[in-house]
Amino acid sequence: MASQNNLKKERNLALSDEILMSVEKPARYIGGEYNSVMKDLSTVDIRFAMCFPDVYEVGMSHLGIQIIYDMFNRWEDTYCERVYSPWPDLDQILRKEHIPLFALESQDPIKKFDFLGITLQYEMCYTNILQILDLSNIPLYAIDRTEDDPIVIGGGPCAYNPEPIADFFDFFYLGEAETVYRKLLDLYKENKAAKKSKKQYLEQVATIEGMYVPSLYKPSYHKDGTLEAFTPLHSNAKTKIRKQVEMQLSDTYYPERPLVPYIKTVQDRVVLEIQRGCIRGCRFCQAGMVYRPIRERSLDYLKELAKKMLESTGQEEITLSSLSSSDYSHLEELVYYLIDEFKGKGINICLPSLRIDAFSLNVMAKVQDIKKSSLTFAPEAGSQRLRDVINKGLSEEVILKGAKDAFESGWNKVKLYFMLGLPTETKEDVKGIALLCNEIAKEYYSIPKEKRNGRVQITASTSFFVPKPFTPFQWAAMDSKESYQEKQQFLKDTIREQLNSKSIRYNWHDAKTSVLEGVFARGDRKLSKVLVNAYQKGCIFDAWTEYFDPEKWEEAFKEENISIEFYTQRERKKEELLPWDFIDVGVTRTFLWNQYELSKKEQVTLNCRKHCSGCGAGIFGGGVCTEARNEEGESLYSGSVTVL
Amino acid sequence: MRIRVKFSKYGILKFIGHLDVMRFFQKAIRRSGIDIAYSKGFSPHQIMSFAAPLGIGITSDGEYMDIELSSYDFATKEEFLDCLNRQMTEGFFITDIVTFPDPKPNQKKETAMSQVAAADYKLSLKRFDCVLKNKTVVKIKELQKCFLEFMNQECIFIQKNTKKEEQLIDLRPYIFSYSFSSNEFSEKNSISLDEIEKMELHATDYGDTFSIYLRLAAGSIKNIKPELVIETFMNQYGFTHPDFFIQQHRMELYKKDTTNSFIPLICQKEKEEMIYAE
Numbered sequence: 073m074a075s076q077n078n079l080k081k082e083r084n085l086a087l088s089d090e091i092l093m094s095v096e097k098p099a100r101y102i103g104g105e106y107n108s109v110m111k112d113l114s115t116v117d118i119r120f121a122m123c124f125p126d127v128y129e130v131g132m133s134h135l136g137i138q139i140i141y142d143m144f145n146r147w148e149d150t151y152c153e154r155v156y157s158p159w160p161d162l163d164q165i166l167r168k169e170h171i172p173l174f175a176l177e178s179q180d181p182i183k184k185f186d187f188l189g190i191t192l193q194y195e196m197c198y199t200n201i202l203q204i205l206d207l208s209n210i211p212l213y214a215i216d217r218t219e220d221d222p223i224v225i226g227g228g229p230c231a232y233n234p235e236p237i238a239d240f241f242d243f244f245y246l247g248e249a250e251t252v253y254r255k256l257l258d259l260y261k262e263n264k265a266a267k268k269s270k271k272q273y274l275e276q277v278a279t280i281e282g283m284y285v286p287s288l289y290k291p292s293y294h295k296d297g298t299l300e301a302f303t304p305l306h307s308n309a310k311t312k313i314r315k316q317v318e319m320q321l322s323d324t325y326y327p328e329r330p331l332v333p334y335i336k337t338v339q340d341r342v343v344l345e346i347q348r349g350c351i352r353g354c355r356f357c358q359a360g361m362v363y364r365p366i367r368e369r370s371l372d373y374l375k376e377l378a379k380k381m382l383e384s385t386g387q388e389e390i391t392l393s394s395l396s397s398s399d400y401s402h403l404e405e406l407v408y409y410l411i412d413e414f415k416g417k418g419i420n421i422c423l424p425s426l427r428i429d430a431f432s433l434n435v436m437a438k439v440q441d442i443k444k445s446s447l448t449f450a451p452e453a454g455s456q457r458l459r460d461v462i463n464k465g466l467s468e469e470v471i472l473k474g475a476k477d478a479f480e481s482g483w484n485k486v487k488l489y490f491m492l493g494l495p496t497e498t499k500e501d502v503k504g505i506a507l508l509c510n511e512i513a514k515e516y517y518s519i520p521k522e523k524r525n526g527r528v529q530i531t532a533s534t535s536f537f538v539p540k541p542f543t544p545f546q547w548a549a550m551d552s553k554e555s556y557q558e559k560q561q562f563l564k565d566t567i568r569e570q571l572n573s574k575s576i577r578y579n580w581h582d583a584k585t586s587v588l589e590g591v592f593a594r595g596d597r598k599l600s601k602v603l604v605n606a607y608q609k610g611c612i613f614d615a616w617t618e619y620f621d622p623e624k625w626e627e628a629f630k631e632e633n634i635s636i637e638f639y640t641q642r643e644r645k646k647e648e649l650l651p652w653d654f655i656d657v658g659v660t661r662t663f664l665w666n667q668y669e670l671s672k673k674e675q676v677t678l679n680c681r682k683h684c685s686g687c688g689a690g691i692f693g694g695g696v697c698t699e700a701r702n703e704e705g706e707s708l709y710s711g712s713v714t715v716l
Numbered sequence: 717m718r719i720r721v722k723f724s725k726y727g728i729l730k731f732i733g734h735l736d737v738m739r740f741f742q743k744a745i746r747r748s749g750i751d752i753a754y755s756k757g758f759s760p761h762q763i764m765s766f767a768a769p770l771g772i773g774i775t776s777d778g779e780y781m782d783i784e785l786s787s788y789d790f791a792t793k794e795e796f797l798d799c800l801n802r803q804m805t806e807g808f809f810i811t812d813i814v815t816f817p818d819p820k821p822n823q824k825k826e827t828a829m830s831q832v833a834a835a836d837y838k839l840s841l842k843r844f845d846c847v848l849k850n851k852t853v854v855k856i857k858e859l860q861k862c863f864l865e866f867m868n869q870e871c872i873f874i875q876k877n878t879k880k881e882e883q884l885i886d887l888r889p890y891i892f893s894y895s896f897s898s899n900e901f902s903e904k905n906s907i908s909l910d911e912i913e914k915m916e917l918h919a920t921d922y923g924d925t926f927s928i929y930l931r932l933a934a935g936s937i938k939n940i941k942p943e944l945v946i947e948t949f950m951n952q953y954g955f956t957h958p959d960f961f962i963q964q965h966r967m968e969l970y971k972k973d974t975t976n977s978f979i980p981l982i983c984q985k986e987k988e989e990m991i992y993a994e
Binding site: 083085089090092093094098099102103104105106332334335336383384385386387388418420441 | 727728729731732733736739740742743744745746747754758759760761762772773803805806807842958959960963
C-alpha cells in the first residue's frame with residue numbers, strides 16, 4: 073500500500089492517554105484513518121495544514137477539503153495535513169495545559185507549518201477561526217505575525233465577502249482550488265530559496281488572479297458608516313479580483329481514495345460531485361450565482377470515479393452531490409449505472425436534490441425503503457407571488473402533482489422547506505405555507521383508502537432568510553427578529569386552523585443566530601474587533617445551539633460601538649459601494665441589480681438552459697454558456713432541456 | 717462457510733470504541749473483496765459478529781470476530797491473512813483465521829459471542845508511584861502483598877445496585893487465576909512462554925511497574941471487567957490513585973471444551989482441521 077501506512081512505525085500522539093481518555097470521542101484527534109497520507113517529513117518542502125473550523129465529524133464530511141488534501145498530497149514536495157476545531161472539552165484542556173494545537177497526521181504543532189488554510193463554509197464558524205489561531209499560538213491579527221508564523225489563507229464560499237475576517241488572514245483564495253495552488257506553492261519555494269520575506273511573498277501573490285491580500289488595501293468610510301472607497305496600497309494590488317474557475321471538471325483533481333473516518337461523520341459516504349454551478353438563478357441563493365457557469369462532469373469520468381471510490385473506501389453508500397441533480401443531463405444513465413453496478417453489492421445510493429417526476433419516483437422506489445423514507449420539496453415560499461419574487465420556478469401545481477404521484481407510489485411522508493422574512497413578504501404569503509401543507513394532505517386523502525399507507529405526515533420547516541453578497545438580494549433589508557418571530561407564531565396558529573392540521577408538523581429555526589449570520593454575511597472590516605471581543609468573552613462553536621451565547625454577542629457589539637441593524641435592516645442604495653464589490657465573480661453587478669428590480673415586479677427569469685440572460689458568467693467561456701442553442705435560445709445540450 | 721478471525725487492536729486505536737471497530741471491519745471487508753454473505757431484506761448487512769466488545773482505552777491481542785462467507789478462494793492461510801491485513805490501519809492486525817464447515821441440519825451454529833467463557837488480561841500501572849496511601853507512595857512489593865491477601869479471602873463481596881434492588885455479589889469465584897509475572901501465569905495455566913509472548917505482544921511496556929495477569933469470567937453468563945477487580949482491591953485497602961492509572965490489555969478469549977477446561981476461541985484442533993479452497 074503506497075498511499076497509506078508506508079511508514080510502519082507507530083506515531084506519537086500530541087495528547088496523553090489521560091487527556092484522550094477524559095475527552096468525548098478521542099478518535100477526533102488521533103488521525104491515522106484509512107487513506108490518510110503519511111509522508112516522510114525529510115522529503116517535503118512545503119507543509120500545509122488544511123483546516124475546517126468546526127468539529128471533526130462536520131469537517132470530515134466536507135468534499136472541498138478532501139479534494140484539496142488529495143491534490144496537495146499528489147505533489148511530492150507538499151505534505152497536506154488536517155486540523156479541525158477541538159471540541160470545548162479539549163479546548164479547555166489545551167488552554168490549561170498549554171498544549172499547542174496540532175495536525176492530525178504528524179501530530180505536530182500548527183505553528184510549524186508553512187501554510188494554514190482555513191475553509192470558510194458559514195459565517196457562524198468565524199469565532200472558531202480565532203480559536204484555531206489562538207490555540208496554535210498564532211497572533212489573531214495578521215499584522216501582528218512574524219516570519220515564524222504560518223501564512224494563513226482563507227477560501228470557500230464566505231471568502232466572497234472576506235471583509236469581516238480580512239484582518240485575520242494573510243490572503244484569500246477566491247474561487248475554486250484546482251487551478252492556481254501549484255503556482256502559489258512554487259512561488260513560495262522560490263521566495264524561500266531567495267530568502268525573501270513574507271511581505272514580499274504576499275506582494276507577489278497579489279499578482280495571481282483570484283488572490284486577495286487584505287493588507288494591500290485600505291477601506292475608508294463615510295460618516296454614516298457606509299464604504300467610501302476601497303483603495304489598493306500597492307501597485308500589485310488589483311482593483312478588481314476575478315474568482316478562479318476550473319473549466320475542465322472531467323480532467324482535474326478528485327480524490328479517488330477519500331479518507332475513511334473511524335467514527336461516524338455527518339456525511340459518512342462516498343460523495344460524487346456530478347456538476348458544479350446551477351442554472352436556476354434563485355434570487356436568494358449565493359451558490360447559484362457564485363458558482364456560475366454550470367459545468368458538468370462527463371458520464372464516463374463519473375462512472376469511473378464512483379467505482380474507484382467505492383472500491384478504495386469500502387463505503388456502503390454513495391451520494392450524488394450538486395446544487396440541483398435533476399439538471400444533470402446524463403442523470404438517468406448515471407443513476408441506472410449505479411443501481412445496476414452496485415445495488416446488488418449492498419451499496420445504498422442517495423439521490424438528494426431531485427425534482428419529483430416519473431423518473432425520480434421510479435429510481436427512488438428502487439434505492440430507498442419507501443416506508444421509511446420521505447420526500448423533500450423546497451418551495452422556499454408559500455405563495456406563487458412570493459415564489460416569483462425569489463425566482464423559484466416551482467409551481468403549486470407541480471408540487472401537488474409530485475406529491476400525489478409519490479403518495480400513489482406508496483410514500484406517506486413529505487418534508488417541505490420554507491424561508492420566512494423574504495423581501496416583500498406579507499401575511500398572505502406566510503399563510504400560503506399553511507394552505508400549501510393542507511392541500512398536500514388533501515391530495516393524500518383523495519387517493520382511495522386501500523392505496524394509502526396509513527396516515528400522511530407533512531413536516532414544514534422554516535428558516536430565517538439572510539441576504540447574501542452576490543445575489544440580487546444583496547441590497548435588500550433583512551427582516552427584523554421581532555417580525556420574523558411574529559410570522560413564525562402566525563404560521564403556527566394558521567397551521568393549527570387547517571383542516572388537516574393533525575397531519576402537519578412545524579419546525580422552525582432560531583432567529584438569533586440568523587441575525588448574526590446576517591451581520592457577517594454583508595459586513596465590513598469594522599467587524600473584526602467585534603469578533604475578537606466576542607471570542608475573548610468565550611464565544612466559540614456559535615453554530616451549535618448549546619454553545620451559542622447571544623448575550624455575550626450583544627455585549628461585544630455594544631462595547632465596540634457597532635450597530636447590528638446597520639448591517640441587517642438597511643436596504644442599500646444602488647450606488648452604495650459594497651464591501652465585496654472589488655471581487656468579480658463573473659455575474660455582474662448590473663445583472664444582479666436588474667434581477668433585484670425584476671423581483672420587486674414579481675417577474676421571473678428563465679433558467680440558463682432555457683434562455684441566456686447575459687449574467688456575465690459567459691466570460692469564463694465554458695459550461696452552459698457555450699452550449700449550442702436553437703432559434704428560441706434553448707440549449708440543445710444532450711437534448712434534455714428541463715421544464716421548470 | 718463461516719470463518720473466525722483473530723486480531724490485535726493496539727496503539728492509537730485503543731481510542732476507538734466497539735461500534736467503530738465494527739464499522740471499520742465492514743468497510744475493510746468490502747475493500748478486501750472477500751465474498752462475505754449478506755442478510756436478507758431491504759437493507760442487507762454483512763453477517764458478522766464479534767466475540768466480546770472491548771472498552772475504549774484497552775489494547776488487545778485476543779480479539780475475535782466471526783464472518784459468514786458465500787464463497788472463498790484462498791489456498792493458504794497466509795493468503796487469507798494477507799488479503800485482510802492489506803486493509804488494516806496502524807493499530808489493527810489480523811493474527812489468525814480458521815474456517816468452520818457449515819453446521820449440519822441438527823447442529824446449532826455456535827458464534828464466538830455465545831462461546832466466550834473467560835478472558836485473560838494484563839494490567840499494568842502506568843507509573844510505579846501512582847498508588848498512594850495516606851499521601852505516601854505504596855511500593856510495588858506492598859501492592860503485591862496486599863493483592864495476595866485480597867485474593868486469599870474466601871469471598872470478595874461487592875455491592876451492585878440495579879434499578880430494583882441492591883445486590884451483593886461475590887467476585888472471588890469469577891477470578892479464575894492471577895499472577896504477578898508472565899512466567900508464573902504461564903505455569904499456572906499451562907500456556908507456553910512463546911504463546912504468552914504473543915498474547916502480550918501489543919501491550920504497552922511501562923518498565924518495572926506493578927503488573928497483574930488475571931483470568932476472569934467473560935461472556936453472556938457472567939462478565940467481570942478487570943477494572944472492577946482493581947477498584948474493589950483499591951477501595952478495600954484505602955489506596956488512592958489518579959484516573960486512568962492502569963493500562964489494560966486483553967490477552968486472550970476462551971471457550972470451554974467438552975471437559976470444561978478453557979481453550980482459546982481458535983483452538984489447536986480447529987487450526988489443524990482448517991479447510992482451504994482447492
